[in-house]
Every structure is written in C-alpha cells, then in structure tokens.
Amino acid sequence: MAKYKRILLKLSGESLMGDQQYGIDQIRLNDYAEQIAALVKSGVEVGIVIGGGNIFRGLSGAAKGFDRVKGDQMGMLATVINSLALNSALINGGVRSRVMTAIRMEPVGEYYSKEKAVDALAKGEVVIISGGTGNPYFTTDTASALRGIEIEANVMLKGTRVDGIYSADPEKDASATKFESITFDEIYARNLRIMDLTATTLCKENNLPILVFNMDQKGNLQRVMNGEPIGTIVHN
Numbered sequence: 001m002a003k004y005k006r007i008l009l010k011l012s013g014e015s016l017m018g019d020q021q022y023g024i025d026q027i028r029l030n031d032y033a034e035q036i037a038a039l040v041k042s043g044v045e046v047g048i049v050i051g052g053g054n055i056f057r058g059l060s061g062a063a064k065g066f067d068r069v070k071g072d073q074m075g076m077l078a079t080v081i082n083s084l085a086l087n088s089a090l091i092n093g094g095v096r097s098r099v100m101t102a103i104r105m106e107p108v109g110e111y112y113s114k115e116k117a118v119d120a121l122a123k124g125e126v127v128i129i130s131g132g133t134g135n136p137y138f139t140t141d142t143a144s145a146l147r148g149i150e151i152e153a154n155v156m157l158k159g160t161r162v163d164g165i166y167s168a169d170p171e172k173d174a175s176a177t178k179f180e181s182i183t184f185d186e187i188y189a190r191n192l193r194i195m196d197l198t199a200t201t202l203c204k205e206n207n208l209p210i211l212v213f214n215m216d217q218k219g220n221l222q223r224v225m226n227g228e229p230i231g232t233i234v235h236n
C-alpha cells in the first residue's frame with residue numbers, strides 16, 4: 001500500500017540535463033518517466049511541476065541585461081518545454097498523461113484549472129502543470145507548493161539531486177549534516193536555502209508537508225512511496 005494517495009512531484013529542471021551542460025538528457029528523462037509509471041500502475045495519483053533551470057532562468061537572464069519580466073517569461077516557457085518532453089516520454093511508456101499550462105497556449109497544453117486537473121488525476125492520468133505560477137518573480141518551487149495545495153495532494157515530493165536537507169548547502173560545505181526531519185520554523189531559523197521562502201511559507205501555512213529526496217537515484221521514488229526512511233521530511 002502506497003504511503004500517499006495523491007502527490008505533487010516537483011522535478012528539477014537542472015537534473016534533467018543529466019551529464020550535459022544544457023537541455024534534456026534522454027536517459028534521465030526516460031528514467032524519470034519509468035519511476036513515475038511504476039507509481040501510476042500502483043494507483044497513486046501524480047501531479048507534476050518541472051523546473052526550467054536546464055534551459056533558462058530569469059535571474060541569470062537579468063544578470064546578462066535582459067528585462068527581468070521577459071527573462072522570467074522565458075523561464076516559464078522553458079518549464080513548458082520540459083513538461084512536453086516528460087509528457088511524451090510518459091505516453092511512450094504507456095502512461096496516460098496531459099500537460100496543463102498556467103498561461104493560455106492551446107494547443108500546446110490545456111489551460112490549467114484545479115477542477116480539470118483533479119478530474120484527470122482521479123481517472124489515473126498524470127497531470128503535468130507547466131508554466132510555473134504564470135507570474136514573474138516566482139519559482140517552480142512556489143508553483144509546486146501552490147499546485148500541491150490546490151489539488152489537495154497529501155505531500156509535495158521535491159525530487160532533486162541532493163539526498164535531503166542539510167545544515168548548509170552540501171554542494172558547497174562538505175561538513176554539512178543531513179536532517180531526517182525538520183520543521184518549517186527551523187528552515188527559517190537556520191536560513192536553509194533548499195527552497196525559496198515563498199514556497200516554504202505556502203506549504204507551512206497550508207499544512208502541506210514536503211519531502212526532499214534524491215530523484216536521480218533509480219528506484220527512490222518508489223522507496224519514498226513504500227515509506228522507507230530516505231530524504232528529509234519538512235512539517236509543522
């Protein structure tokens with residue numbers, strides 16, 4: 001029996017690059033699609049939000065002289081590209097899946113609404129909610145928190161390239177230690193930057209727990225659903 005009935009899975013755009021410097025690595029994409037397919041077969045309802053860092057981030061654009069709002073719009077479009085790629089990989093693997101967009105762009109994807117998303121989830125379709133929140137100055141972590149709350153997910157699973165939340169960024173500080181569980185308030189108190197504060201606050205105020213785990217290790221998504229103690233759980 002799966003630990004959660006309905007999940008919002010946040011996938012990192014950067015992780016989709018695999019070993020490449022840019023874009024989408026087909027092996028990583030297919031690995032994600034296979035891990036997700038296994039959950040769907042076991043009856044779990046899966047909503048997904050994907051980042052865009054493998055293609056474009058508004059802040060990096062602004063550093064190069066782009067208008068920030070235009071840069072953020074480019075970033076949001078990058079998440080649509082990643083979502084279409086995952087949708088295609090899922091369908092190739094026999095999984096029913098649809099892309100919804102926060103900004104109108106039919107026929108690329110269906111304009112997002114909670115009702116349509118929840119209907120599709122209940123029918124066993126994977127719903128990939130793309131385009132972030134549709135607004136500049138936000139991130140896809142915030143979009144995940146928002147969509148997770150809207151679709152009434154039991155948990156937001158933040159699948160990333162680190163295996164949990166550490167006392168400091170483990171990619172910069174080798175002495176950082178990992179938490180098995182942590183409260184939202186401790187995240188603020190320790191100024192931990194695994195997610196932006198807007199996303200953290202949305203989850204805290206709406207009581208949506210977050211589980212941060214390494215999605216790049218094959219089988220980890222299933223381990224999370226089996227209730228194995230991997231990653232870090234964030235709770236009130």
Ligand SMILES: Nc1ncnc2c1ncn2[C@@H]1O[C@H](COP(=O)(O)OP(=O)(O)OP(=O)(O)O)[C@@H](O)[C@H]1O
Pocket residue numbers: 011012013014015050051052053054140141159160161162164165166167168169170171172192193194195
């Ligand atoms: N306290 C911390 N514990 C764990 N990771 C941390 C911490 N602080 C910062 N990080 C960093 O957060 C990163 C994970 O965030 P995330 O998955 O959102 O990556 P991203 O590159 O921003 O993804 P995306 O492309 O979706 O924007 C890790 O690579 C890690 O370096």
Ligand SMILES: O=c1ccn([C@@H]2O[C@H](COP(=O)(O)O)[C@@H](O)[C@H]2O)c(=O)[nH]1
Pocket residue numbers: 013050051052053056057058059071072073074075076078079131132133134135136137138139140141142143
């Ligand atoms: O609601 C949103 C979500 C994202 N953006 C822009 O997209 C890129 C990519 O998202 P990541 O979360 O960094 O992967 C982001 O840098 C923003 O520029 C946005 O504007 N609004």
